[in-house]
Amino acid sequence: xxRIEFHVVRRRTVYxxxxxxxxxxxxxxxxxxxxxxxxxxxxxxxxxxxxDDTNAQIEDVRQALSQIEGARVQNIGASDDGRYQIRVKLxxxxxxxxxxxxxxxxxxxxxxxxxxxxxxFIGAKFSSSLVTGSLKAVAIALALILVYVWIRFKVAxxxxxxxxxxxxxxxxxxxxxxxxxxxxxxxxxxxxTIIGYSLNNTxxxxxxxxxxIKGNHExxxxxxxxxxxxxxxxRTTFSSVTTLLAVIPLAILSSGDVRSxxxxxxxxxxxxxxxxNFLATNVLYMLGKTHALDILKQEEEEDxxxxxxxxxxxxxxxxxxxxxxxxxxxxDPKILV
Amino acid sequence: MRKTExxxxxxxxxxxxxxxxxxxxxxxxxxxxxxxxxxxATSLQVKEYSQEQARDVLDYLNQNSSSxxxxxxxxxxxxxxxxxxxxxxxxxxxxxxxxxAFSASADEGQALMEAVEQYCRQRIQDLKELSSxxxxxxxxxxxxxxxxxxxxxxxxxxxxxxxPSESEISTAIDEDIEILKNRIDQFGxxxxxxxxxxxxxxxxxxxGTPDPGRVDAFLKGKGSLAFHLADTxxxxxxxxxxxxxxxxxxxxxxALANDLPFTQPSVIPQDxxxxxxxxxxxxxxxxLSSVVVIYRKAALDGGYLLSAQTxxxxxxxxxxxxxxxxxxxxxIFYDFTKGHIGxxxxxxxxxxxxSVATIRDALSTNVQISGFTxxxxxxxxxxxxxxxxxxxxxxxxxxxxxxxxxxxSVRIGMKAIxxxxxxxxxxMVVFYSWSGLIADVALVMNLVIMVATxxxxxxxxxxxxIAGLILSVGMAxxxxxxxxxxxxxxxxxxxxxxxAVSTGFSKALWTILDxxxxxxxxxxxxxxxxxxxxxxxATTLAIGIVxxxxxxxxxxxxxxxxTVGERISISWRRRYAVNEKN
Numbered sequence: 001x002x003r004i005e006f007h008v009v010r011r012r013t014v015y016x017x018x019x020x021x022x023x024x025x026x027x028x029x030x031x032x033x034x035x036x037x038x039x040x041x042x043x044x045x046x047x048x049x050x051x052d053d054t055n056a057q058i059e060d061v062r063q064a065l066s067q068i069e070g071a072r073v074q075n076i077g078a079s080d081d082g083r084y085q086i087r088v089k090l091x092x093x094x095x096x097x098x099x100x101x102x103x104x105x106x107x108x109x110x111x112x113x114x115x116x117x118x119x120x121f122i123g124a125k126f127s128s129s130l131v132t133g134s135l136k137a138v139a140i141a142l143a144l145i146l147v148y149v150w151i152r153f154k155v156a157x158x159x160x161x162x163x164x165x166x167x168x169x170x171x172x173x174x175x176x177x178x179x180x181x182x183x184x185x186x187x188x189x190x191x192x193t194i195i196g197y198s199l200n201n202t203x204x205x206x207x208x209x210x211x212x213i214k215g216n217h218e219x220x221x222x223x224x225x226x227x228x229x230x231x232x233x234x235r236t237t238f239s240s241v242t243t244l245l246a247v248i249p250l251a252i253l254s255s256g257d258v259r260s261x262x263x264x265x266x267x268x269x270x271x272x273x274x275x276x277n278f279l280a281t282n283v284l285y286m287l288g289k290t291h292a293l294d295i296l297k298q299e300e301e302e303d304x305x306x307x308x309x310x311x312x313x314x315x316x317x318x319x320x321x322x323x324x325x326x327x328x329x330x331x332d333p334k335i336l337v
Numbered sequence: 338m339r340k341t342e343x344x345x346x347x348x349x350x351x352x353x354x355x356x357x358x359x360x361x362x363x364x365x366x367x368x369x370x371x372x373x374x375x376x377x378a379t380s381l382q383v384k385e386y387s388q389e390q391a392r393d394v395l396d397y398l399n400q401n402s403s404s405x406x407x408x409x410x411x412x413x414x415x416x417x418x419x420x421x422x423x424x425x426x427x428x429x430x431x432x433x434x435x436x437x438a439f440s441a442s443a444d445e446g447q448a449l450m451e452a453v454e455q456y457c458r459q460r461i462q463d464l465k466e467l468s469s470x471x472x473x474x475x476x477x478x479x480x481x482x483x484x485x486x487x488x489x490x491x492x493x494x495x496x497x498x499x500x501p502s503e504s505e506i507s508t509a510i511d512e513d514i515e516i517l518k519n520r521i522d523q524f525g526x527x528x529x530x531x532x533x534x535x536x537x538x539x540x541x542x543x544x545g546t547p548d549p550g551r552v553d554a555f556l557k558g559k560g561s562l563a564f565h566l567a568d569t570x571x572x573x574x575x576x577x578x579x580x581x582x583x584x585x586x587x588x589x590x591x592a593l594a595n596d597l598p599f600t601q602p603s604v605i606p607q608d609x610x611x612x613x614x615x616x617x618x619x620x621x622x623x624x625l626s627s628v629v630v631i632y633r634k635a636a637l638d639g640g641y642l643l644s645a646q647t648x649x650x651x652x653x654x655x656x657x658x659x660x661x662x663x664x665x666x667x668x669i670f671y672d673f674t675k676g677h678i679g680x681x682x683x684x685x686x687x688x689x690x691x692s693v694a695t696i697r698d699a700l701s702t703n704v705q706i707s708g709f710t711x712x713x714x715x716x717x718x719x720x721x722x723x724x725x726x727x728x729x730x731x732x733x734x735x736x737x738x739x740x741x742x743x744x745x746s747v748r749i750g751m752k753a754i755x756x757x758x759x760x761x762x763x764x765m766v767v768f769y770s771w772s773g774l775i776a777d778v779a780l781v782m783n784l785v786i787m788v789a790t791x792x793x794x795x796x797x798x799x800x801x802x803i804a805g806l807i808l809s810v811g812m813a814x815x816x817x818x819x820x821x822x823x824x825x826x827x828x829x830x831x832x833x834x835x836x837a838v839s840t841g842f843s844k845a846l847w848t849i850l851d852x853x854x855x856x857x858x859x860x861x862x863x864x865x866x867x868x869x870x871x872x873x874x875a876t877t878l879a880i881g882i883v884x885x886x887x888x889x890x891x892x893x894x895x896x897x898x899x900t901v902g903e904r905i906s907i908s909w910r911r912r913y914a915v916n917e918k919n
Contacts, residue, residue: 075739123533
């Protein structure tokens with residue numbers, strides 16, 4: 001079987017070009033098209049109805065209302081009561097009355113007899129302070145990841161992984177804007193999941209790059225990075241495929257919020273895999289190439305043993321390091337960085 | 338020797354997980370739906386239900402006194418055996434036996450009914466406990482309780498001193514919503530939904546089956562605790578007055594029991610008032626037990642309270658609350674108590690006298706008070722931590738609601754996740770042969786650990802939590818893949834299987850640790866700073882990463898060590914065996 005090889009660095013203009021175009025497109029989408037904020041973020045109408053047809057199921061109600069975008073249907077009381085709550089946000093220049101009438105007409109087409117029990121205006125679930133609070137949390141998390149990767153690897157790796165994450169988040173936001181999914185707690189969950197997924201991917205590849213640098217002092221940076229990507233290629237494929245296996249059934253079978261969650265996840269897995277393999281690595285290459293941040297030359301601090309350098313960079317004490325050293329067990333067990 | 342230790346550790350972890358998983362399995366697998374519905378009941382409903390059951394049992398026994406006790410009522414036999422324990426025959430079969438054992442003819446079945454009531458109460462209590470230990474599904478997946486609150490603008494006008502404008506009311510409602518969110522958070526209820534409804538209502542939806550008593554406490558509870566001097570002499574005088582005016586007495590008692598306004602009896606001086614002393618019955622309902630006259634002006638009001646902590650009185654074993662006062666409050670209280678030693682002091686919470694104690698000594702900033710149930714004490718402690726509502730609320734309606742994502746889509750979603758999981762499991766076997774099976778065992782174990790931990794913490798699983806679960810299952814698979822690829826590399830280089838396994842694991846160690854530690858950093862930050870939805874995701878992710886590290890680095894390693902000998906089966910395409918290369 002012929003092994004597939006990616007010339008990550010040689011083709012970097014292509015890879016980076018694709019990433020840049022997609023980034024720009026996403027930013028444009030977010031700026032000009034904006035988001036479809038769901039009932040979690042905007043105010044709307046809540047209508048309770050009682051459907052007299054005892055055979056009617058929640059699926060039927062959902063189907064009757066399928067033309068009203070983002071309508072949420074849930075049972076009230078016991079499940080065989082036939083009472084449902086419909087929540088839908090109001091679009092611009094639509095009054096509460098108009099929405100109620102629309103729901104009435106839609107239900108009337110499907111069910112012969114039903115009564116509206118209650119109808120009222122409802123406010124948003126999330127306040128803006130909550131959103132900014134969450135964004136702040138994500139920013140703190142990214143900063144700490146940067147520091148960790150910086151300590152365990154080098155600053156260039158940290159910058160590479162963070163840029164890849166930003167790429168993933170922006171592209172996912174662009175995608176969500178493009179297909180018009182509602183922003184809700186579920187879409188936020190999908191984005192967070194992809195951040196975790198992509199970060200994991202990037203670290204695994206960087207780990208291979210670092211290992212290869214350790215073993216081959218003479219080699220070109222570009223070939224070292226190519227090696228990192230290609231040697232972890234089968235792992236990358238396996239992981240992407242297994243994650244996709246888990247979410248594709250969800251995207252095919254489910255509906256509503258769950259489905260948009262699954263579809264966003266699929267897009268995110270693809271984008272995250274791309275950014276880990278082609279974007280993070282090339283950022284690393286360019287930072288290393290400009291010599292602004294040395295990647296290859298860490299072994300040249302003459303007066304100390306490699307292990308001591310490693311120890312200083314890790315901030316670890318002696319016995320711990322020895323253990324780590326033993327665990328590494330690679331070609332060059334003395335070097336950790 | 339080392340291997341046995343490792344096996345032992347693995348078994349201990351598995352045993353602990355099964356222990357914590359047990360309530361979840363029992364709750365979802367073995368508790369009938371009608372029993373599950375029981376835990377929704379309010380204290381009042383529990384009381385009515387238990388009393389009705391008791392009457393039912395008595396009627397049944399009386400009507401069928403000659404026949405044997407049917408299966409449906411078999412629990413009565415158990416109760417009867419308890420009753421006659423050590424005195425009399427234990428051979429009980431018929432309804433008449435039961436009636437005699439409780440000597441029902443003498444007290445018209447009172448003792449029997451009490452026993453049945455006690456039994457029902459205990460059963461519901463046990464069910465509630467079980468459900469709190471099982472992993473609960475959130476509002477979006479399972480539904481919960483929807484509570485509609487009416488705001489009372491008059492409480493705001495009292496505070497402001499003028500008729501509030503519409504915008505003032507609106508701001509106050511927004512403040513209320515923030516405070517309620519905070520309170521619900523403090524009470525540890527997962528991912529609630531709080532919205533404003535209409536102009537003057539607040540809609541709260543809580544996951545699962547929150548204890549209605551607790552919900553009531555934190556929604557309405559003002560947490561206002563105050564100390565008032567009680568007047569024994571006037572109390573006696575009022576009681577004498579009531580003996581002569583029974584009609585007025587009954588009216589006032591009725592008003593007090595139901596928190597309604599009433600005119601103070603004329604014998605009470607202007608600066609004092611009549612208040613009800615309440616105790617909490619075995620159902621958790623507040624019952625009026627007596628009345629007492631207290632001074633209107635509080636000796637010390639709740640504004641000086643800093644915090645409250647619950648504890649148990651060492652001598653009486655009754656729950657007490659240790660209240661901490663601010664320095665200013667402490668000095669006011671010290672001066673006051675010093676001047677009133679020997680006089681009774683009433684502890685008043687939200688208008689109800691909880692207890693009356695005699696001042697024995699001058700008290701300062703630390704005050705121990707009694708007359709609370711453990712739950713009330715706990716609620717008070719939480720309410721003191723949050724601000725009071727600027728505009729007070731009353732519960733307008735309360736009903737159960739279905740999954741906010743819709744029962745149908747949740748059902749399909751769960752099925753899809755199950756299929757996805759099966760696909761992943763098969764995929765591992767297809768690509769890694771028998772070693773894939775080991776990864777699958779680790780994977781299933783990972784899931785078991787996660788559900789057990791979430792259940793043990795009393796967490797609620799929502800869709801965002803499931804997202805975290807999927808990510809951590811993905812990372813657990815990934816960890817195994819990284820390890821297997823390393824082992825394959827070693828085997829390709831001609832290393833012997835046993836050595837390849839150990840080198841593979843040690844080479845993969847730091848890769849896996851680095852990628853997992855970065856993710857756990859993110860998860861922990863989100864747990865501490867994120868909003869409730871994000872926190873649900875982060876919690877499952879953090880638990881998932883720890884368990885995936887354990888299953889991949891420890892459990893898989895152990896299983897590989899146990900199964901790999903001369904041969905290793907890690908791919909269908911090529912069998913790596915001893916000396917294949919040589």
